[in-house]
Structures are given as structure tokens and as C-alpha cells.
Amino acid sequence: MKNTVTLIATAAMGLEAVVANEVCQLGYEDVAVENGRVTFEADHYAIARCNLWLRTADRVKLLIGEFEAKTYDELFEGTKALPWEQYIPEDGKFPVTGKSHKSTLYSVPDCQSIVKKAIVEKLKQKHGIASWLEESGAEYKIEAALLKDKVTITLDTSGAGLHKRGYRVGQGDAPLKETLAAALVQLTNWRVDEPFYDLFCGSGTIPIEAALIGQNIAPGFNRSFSAEEWQFINSAIWDKALEEAEDLANYDQPLAIYGSDLDPKMIDIARENAMEAGLADLVQWKQMQATDFHSNESGGYIVSNPPYGERIGDKKEVEEMYQKLGVALKDYPTWSIYILTANEKFEALFGQKASKKRKLFNAFIKTDYYQYFGKKIGK
Ligand SMILES: C[S@@+](CC[C@H](N)C(=O)[O-])C[C@H]1O[C@@H](n2cnc3c(N)ncnc32)[C@H](O)[C@@H]1O
Numbered sequence: 564m565k566n567t568v569t570l571i572a573t574a575a576m577g578l579e580a581v582v583a584n585e586v587c588q589l590g591y592e593d594v595a596v597e598n599g600r601v602t603f604e605a606d607h608y609a610i611a612r613c614n615l616w617l618r619t620a621d622r623v624k625l626l627i628g629e630f631e632a633k634t635y636d637e638l639f640e641g642t643k644a645l646p647w648e649q650y651i652p653e654d655g656k657f658p659v660t661g662k663s664h665k666s667t668l669y670s671v672p673d674c675q676s677i678v679k680k681a682i683v684e685k686l687k688q689k690h691g692i693a694s695w696l697e698e699s700g701a702e703y704k705i706e707a708a709l710l711k712d713k714v715t716i717t718l719d720t721s722g723a724g725l726h727k728r729g730y731r732v733g734q735g736d737a738p739l740k741e742t743l744a745a746a747l748v749q750l751t752n753w754r755v756d757e758p759f760y761d762l763f764c765g766s767g768t769i770p771i772e773a774a775l776i777g778q779n780i781a782p783g784f785n786r787s788f789s790a791e792e793w794q795f796i797n798s799a800i801w802d803k804a805l806e807e808a809e810d811l812a813n814y815d816q817p818l819a820i821y822g823s824d825l826d827p828k829m830i831d832i833a834r835e836n837a838m839e840a841g842l843a844d845l846v847q848w849k850q851m852q853a854t855d856f857h858s859n860e861s862g863g864y865i866v867s868n869p870p871y872g873e874r875i876g877d878k879k880e881v882e883e884m885y886q887k888l889g890v891a892l893k894d895y896p897t898w899s900i901y902i903l904t905a906n907e908k909f910e911a912l913f914g915q916k917a918s919k920k921r922k923l924f925n926a927f928i929k930t931d932y933y934q935y936f937g938k939k940i941g942k
């Protein structure tokens with residue numbers, strides 16, 4: 564089998580460029596950025612490195628093949644023509660999922676079962692098996708995605724989504740996905756020696772992701788990935804990637820990261836999550852009303868995901884809080900402030916037009932990331 568593979572790092576809507584930037588930082592070039600995905604060529608080692616290091620991607624998929632199909636016959640033959648025996652061993656388990664958009668073959672369950680049938684037939688032929696396939700071994704999750712009659716067949720190398728870092732032991736009502744929290748940090752100009760605050764920290768996702776970034780800790784360090792079990796990949800790549808991650812982590816990097824929340828229960832949860840992430844007391848947690856924020860430092864960063872006031876009855880209270888927050892933070896002109904909210908009146912309530920806005924989705928909620936750049940110190 565050739566050592567070069569085509570990998571697809573999947574991305575939430577609006578985060579494609581952030582994911583592409585991370586892929587390039589890992590040293591992979593010529594990335595193609597499309598809706599929801601970043602595609603690039605790499606060697607097998609990249610499968611381990613991308614799973615371990617990509618902070619903002621949802622999953623890393625391996626492209627098996629692409630072809631046109633307008634009939635079930637074409638779907639069957641196109642799938643069967645792919646070299647499945649090189650990937651899936653005799654006992655491999657291979658569930659097939661599917662999706663179809665703007666395509667002649669629109670019945671996803673039918674597409675899934677045709678693809679499954681084609682792979683079963685090919686594997687039985689190539690592995691010389693007359694009876695059924697036991698599917699008792701490692702899992703090879705397959706996706707057949709149809710878009711405008713083009714079929715893209717991939718294997719999911721990640722398993723659980725990459726947002727599952729393994730540190731979230733507790734959460735509140737509306738936790739941010741870890742991948743989105745990491746993106747919020749990466750979209751700032753924060754440098755590791757600058758103060759960093761989340762005034763609405765909830766279960767602590769933003770400060771924890773900032774601390775992992777600050778000490779250059781690979782976000783996937785404490786979890787496993789589907790492809791670790793795969794026979795066609797030399798298992799040495801995982802040890803090598805883990806060793807590289809251990810070498811690159813900078814556990815001695817001092818950080819000034821703070822998380823606060825009105826709810827004392829959330830502070831306990833955030834502290835526990837940070838412990839689980841191996842950050843011990845690297846992040847400083849405090850129960851506090853956001854509008855009581857005070858700092859003697861200049862040039863810090865506030866990155867927060869406050870309540871949006873979407874529940875009936877909460878809206879007025881939340882909007883009043885945004886107003887008070889705007890007044891409280893006026894005293895910090897050198898601080899950069901980043902707020903993710905779905906409240907469209909945020910700028911008016913906060914009392915300042917954002918330097919920049921970016922549309923992002925928090926789960927299925929359309930939000931804006933309001934970015935206020937602090938004045939350069941000394942000007
Ligand atoms: C959307 S949640 C934040 C979720 C968090 N990013 C996470 O990943 O878990 C908003 C948080 O703001 C807190 N909160 C609400 N009003 C507040 C206020 N006035 N001051 C400080 N925290 C407040 C809530 O207790 C809640 O934990």
C-alpha cells in the first residue's frame with residue numbers, strides 16, 4: 564500500500580480557515596479548503612499527528628475514493644472497485660453511514676446498504692471467505708457522502724469526535740464544544756505571557772483550551788483514536804507522535820489564565836475539569852459577578868461565551884447585564900475583548916461597535932463573535 568494518503572479534516576461551519584491554518588502549522592501544505600472540510604495529502608504519520616494536534620477540527624477522515632453515481636448500479640460498482648481488502652481485514656467491523664445532498668440518489672438508507680453490500684462482496688472475494696463476515700474485530704467506520712452525484716467514500720480515523728478530549732467530567736447547561744472554544748482562543752492575538760480571562764467560564768472550556776494552547780499540550784494526548792487499532796497502519800506512528808507531543812509540550816510555561824462565573828457550582832466543575840486535563844492549578848478559578856471584573860494589569864484578553872438570554876424571561880436580565888458589562892469594561896481600553904453571543908443587539912447594549920465580527924455556529928445556534936481590539940499600550 565502506498566504511504567501517501569488523502570486526509571480530510573472536517574470543520575464546523577465558519578471554522579474551515581482556522582482548521583486549514585492548523586493543518587499548515589503541522590507542516591502539511593497544499594490544503595484545499597471547502598465548506599466543512601480541509602483536504603490535503605500526507606503520509607500515514609499525519610494520521611496520528613493530526614488526530615493528536617488538531618484543536619479545532621471535528622474529525623480526521625481518510626479518503627478511500629471518489630466517483631460519480633446516478634444509479635444504484637454505479638454506486639455499487641464504484642464502491643466495489645475500491646481496494647477495500649487493503650484497508651479492512653477479515654474480521655474488521657465496518658458500519659456504513661451516509662448523507663446525500665442535491666443528488667439523484669437521495670435515499671440515504673438505500674445508499675448505505677448498497678455501499679455495505681459492495682464492500683462485503685469485495686472483501687469476501689479478496690479474503691476468500693464463503694460464509695458471512697464476522698465483523699468481530701477493530702472498527703472501520705465508513706461514510707458515503709453524495710454531493711451533486713459525486714460520491715466521496717471515507718474512513719473515520721478519529722472515532723469519537725475530536726472535541727472529546729477526555730477531560731470533561733462535569734458540565735453546565737450550555738457548555739461550548741472544546742473545538743469551538745479552542746477556535747475562539749486562536750482567533751485572538753493573545754500571546755502566552757499576557758493575562759487571559761473568561762468572565763463566564765461555566766465548566767471552564769475556554770480557559771482550559773487556552774491553557775492547553777499556552778503550554779503547547781496536544782489536545783488529544785489523553786484519548787485514543789479508531790485508527791490506532793488498524794492493521795494497515797504501522798502502530799509505531801502513534802508512539803512516535805506521542806513522543807513528539809511530549810517533547811513539544813512546554814509544562815514550564817507560566818500562564819496568567821483566569822476563569823470566573825457567578826455560579827459557585829460551575830467553579831467546582833471547572834476546577835475538576837482542569838484537574839482532569841492535567842492542568843492542576845494552572846488556571847485560577849473564582850466565583851464572581853462578571854460586572855465586578857477588576858485588574859491592575861494592561862493589555863489583557865477577555866474571551867467569553869456569556870448567556871444569550873434565549874429563554875423567555877431571561878432576555879431582559881441578560882440584556883441589562885450586557886449593558887453593565889459594557890460600562891465596567893470601559894475602564895480597560897488596552898484590553899482586547901471577545902464575546903460570542905446570539906444576541907443581535909449586543910453592540911448597542913455593550914455600548915461599543917466591535918472592531919470586527921465573525922459569524923460562527925455554536926451547535927445549531929447562529930452567533931456572532933464580537934471582537935474589540937485593545938489600544939496598544941503607550942499610545
Ligand atoms: C453559556 S454558559 C458558559 C459555558 C462555558 N463556556 C462552558 O463551556 O461551560 C454562561 C455562564 O455564565 C454564567 N453567568 C450568567 N450570568 C453571569 C454573570 N452576571 N456573571 C458571571 N457569570 C454569569 C452562568 O452561570 C453560565 O455558567
